[in-house]
Amino acid sequence: MEEAEQPRSAYRSLWRLGPYARPWRRRLVLAIVATICAMAAGLTIPLMIQSILDGPIARGETTGLIWPVLGIALLGFAEAGLFYCRRKMLARPTTHIEARMRHDIYAHLQRLPVSFHDRWQSGQLLSRAVTDLSTIRGFFAFVGVFLVVNSLTLVGGLVVLFSLDFWLGLTVLISALPLIAISTVFERKYKVVARLAQDQDGDLATTVEESALGIRVLKAFGRGPHLAAKFAKQAKVLRGTELHKVRISSLLWGAIVLLPEIGIAGQLLVGTSGIVNGTMTVGTLVAAVTVAAYLRWPTDSIGWLLAETNQTSAATDRYFEVLDEPVTVADPADPKPPASPPRGLLRFDNVHFRHTEGGKEILRGVDLEVRPGETVALVGATGTGKTTLTALVPRLADVTEGRITIDGVNVADMRLADLRTLVSVAFEEPVLFSASVRENVALGSTDATDEQVWEALRVAQADGFVTALPWGLDTRIGEQGLSLSGGQRQRLALARTIVGRPAVLVLDDPLSALDVHTEAEVERALREVLSGVTALVVAHRPSTVQLADRVAMLADGRIAAVGTHSELLAGNSAYRRLLSTLDESEEVRA
Numbered sequence: 001m002e003e004a005e006q007p008r009s010a011y012r013s014l015w016r017l018g019p020y021a022r023p024w025r026r027r028l029v030l031a032i033v034a035t036i037c038a039m040a041a042g043l044t045i046p047l048m049i050q051s052i053l054d055g056p057i058a059r060g061e062t063t064g065l066i067w068p069v070l071g072i073a074l075l076g077f078a079e080a081g082l083f084y085c086r087r088k089m090l091a092r093p094t095t096h097i098e099a100r101m102r103h104d105i106y107a108h109l110q111r112l113p114v115s116f117h118d119r120w121q122s123g124q125l126l127s128r129a130v131t132d133l134s135t136i137r138g139f140f141a142f143v144g145v146f147l148v149v150n151s152l153t154l155v156g157g158l159v160v161l162f163s164l165d166f167w168l169g170l171t172v173l174i175s176a177l178p179l180i181a182i183s184t185v186f187e188r189k190y191k192v193v194a195r196l197a198q199d200q201d202g203d204l205a206t207t208v209e210e211s212a213l214g215i216r217v218l219k220a221f222g223r224g225p226h227l228a229a230k231f232a233k234q235a236k237v238l239r240g241t242e243l244h245k246v247r248i249s250s251l252l253w254g255a256i257v258l259l260p261e262i263g264i265a266g267q268l269l270v271g272t273s274g275i276v277n278g279t280m281t282v283g284t285l286v287a288a289v290t291v292a293a294y295l296r297w298p299t300d301s302i303g304w305l306l307a308e309t310n311q312t313s314a315a316t317d318r319y320f321e322v323l324d325e326p327v328t329v330a331d332p333a334d335p336k337p338p339a340s341p342p343r344g345l346l347r348f349d350n351v352h353f354r355h356t357e358g359g360k361e362i363l364r365g366v367d368l369e370v371r372p373g374e375t376v377a378l379v380g381a382t383g384t385g386k387t388t389l390t391a392l393v394p395r396l397a398d399v400t401e402g403r404i405t406i407d408g409v410n411v412a413d414m415r416l417a418d419l420r421t422l423v424s425v426a427f428e429e430p431v432l433f434s435a436s437v438r439e440n441v442a443l444g445s446t447d448a449t450d451e452q453v454w455e456a457l458r459v460a461q462a463d464g465f466v467t468a469l470p471w472g473l474d475t476r477i478g479e480q481g482l483s484l485s486g487g488q489r490q491r492l493a494l495a496r497t498i499v500g501r502p503a504v505l506v507l508d509d510p511l512s513a514l515d516v517h518t519e520a521e522v523e524r525a526l527r528e529v530l531s532g533v534t535a536l537v538v539a540h541r542p543s544t545v546q547l548a549d550r551v552a553m554l555a556d557g558r559i560a561a562v563g564t565h566s567e568l569l570a571g572n573s574a575y576r577r578l579l580s581t582l583d584e585s586e587e588v589r590a
């Protein structure tokens with residue numbers, strides 16, 4: 001991630017958390033009030049001490065001591081009870097706010113188009129959804145409350161000091177003034193570095209995640225040490241940034257420790273001369289010094305609280321950077337229902353597509369019709385846009401020009417949920433989740449019964465090995481399905497594609513990872529499935545082409561030729577050349 005630009009004010013960023021805090025405002029305000037009362041109780045104690053010193057002690061009598069002493073004990077209990085209430089009152093709101101924000105970011109990530117996920121590193125998303133949200137929870141649970149309460153306590157303490165003696169109050173106020181200037185500089189500098197550290201933390205998470213997912217490749221290529229070195233370098237950079245943070249906060253900390261001490265020294269100087277001149281009592285000076293000592297925690301904590309506030313505002317910015325990303329592939333305002341029952345006529349009309357605005361146009365006017373029940377194989381040289389074209393059917397991305405229709409209805413006019421029930425996709429890379437076989441297959445149709453799951457597994461030639469798994473459908477398969485062989489993963493992914501009996505199948509060469517024997521089995525099963533549905537199958541091997549009724553050849557962003565395999569083979573030299581490069585090892589069957 002690049003170094004963050006100068007961020008906006010911490011408080012403007014935090015303001016955006018308002019809607020999350022609003023439902024809990026009563027509890028949050030009550031918690032702040034309880035804490036203010038606790039602090040007020042604490043600040044009253046020095047006044048009681050003054051009344052004891054200047055009263056019973058100055059008069060040398062013990063009668064009259066009992067009530068102030070009892071009062072101090074009661075104030076102590078009240079302070080403790082109010083702190084307990086604060087903690088209890090904040091527990092629910094803070095955990096709810098965190099859970100709500102986590103839900104929102106996850107739901108938004110699901111809605112965001114694939115192009116967003118292409119641009120963003122997964123570790124950055126992970127650190128926003130986990131680390132940044134715990135920072136925000138900590139703000140609501142503690143930092144925010146004490147920032148308000150401690151500021152008020154400082155003001156309250158100064159009022160008490162001025163009411164005890166004007167000059168004592170002024171001494172403490174003057175000694176605290178430099179703190180305001182130092183805090184302002186700190187606020188400006190610290191947020192930039194806090195943001196940088198959070199971004200670097202996200203980069204580190206990305207490296208860990210990628211190396212965990214790609215562990216087989218790394219081991220096979222002996223690249224573990226290289227990744228370890230990369231990780232160590234990133235960790236070192238992060239360590240440097242953390243040290244920079246410490247250097248910035250050290251200045252504030254130094255001032256925070258020094259200035260109150262100077263204040264107390266000044267109080268003793270002013271107080272002692274007042275007592276000698278007879279303008280001040282000992283009780284007043286002791287009370288003032290006790291109040292100043294009581295203000296140590298609010299003063300000391302200000303540095304830490306400001307640091308945490310800046311950290312939270314950077315975390316909030318990072319959170320909203322994701323939430324502010326527009327959902328470009330969304331339900332239309334006025335959705336049209338798909339044909340019922342669907343026939344499965346898939347048409348591409350003058351379809352254009354480019355990945356990025358101003359980028360190269362990958363598809364430049366694709367026209368193709370796949371008739372109901374027909375299987376069309378899509379072939380083309382590598383990088384011509386076959387995968388891109390198939391991704392446009394379920395609207396993983398939107399066409400930049402032209403339209404795709406199913407039974408005459410533009411896919412962009414349908415609700416996404418309707419479209420994705422109508423169209424099912426299998427990718428070249430079968431992605432499985434750390435869940436049971438049943439859950440992995442039923443992802444294609446959440447209300448599928450066990451019978452339907454078994455039927456889909458049978459068709460995908462996967463029922464045999466699933467039956468042999470220790471817990472059958474309930475067997476959990478590892479993250480990415482790594483405990484299964486490549487062919488088994490592919491077949492499970494295929495079962496998922498067909499379990500909902502979609503009207504249109506889009507297969508991005510799902511047979512590529514299968515060995516010749518298994519591939520033949522799946523092909524046979526697929527033939528059965530494909531006979532009932534419309535299918536567009538990206539084919540990298542001549543054997544996959546054999547599954548199709550017709551073949552469409554993609555070249556230069558357009559469909560260059562369409563026909564049966566035999567027709568094209570007989571009459572199209574470009575097709576013959578292409579087939580010979582697709583898979584040299586396979587015999588081309590005419």
Ligand SMILES: Nc1ncnc2c1ncn2[C@@H]1O[C@H](COP(=O)(O)OP(=O)(O)OP(=O)(O)O)[C@@H](O)[C@H]1O
Nearest residue numbers: 118355356362380381382383384385386387388389
């Ligand atoms: N997210 C992306 N952003 C920008 N360009 C992309 C993106 N994904 C793919 N491309 C480019 O679009 C072009 C078409 O890619 P696509 O994967 O559709 O080709 P393909 O025909 O399926 O290739 P193959 O046969 O090798 O699988 C390629 O030049 C590729 O580099």
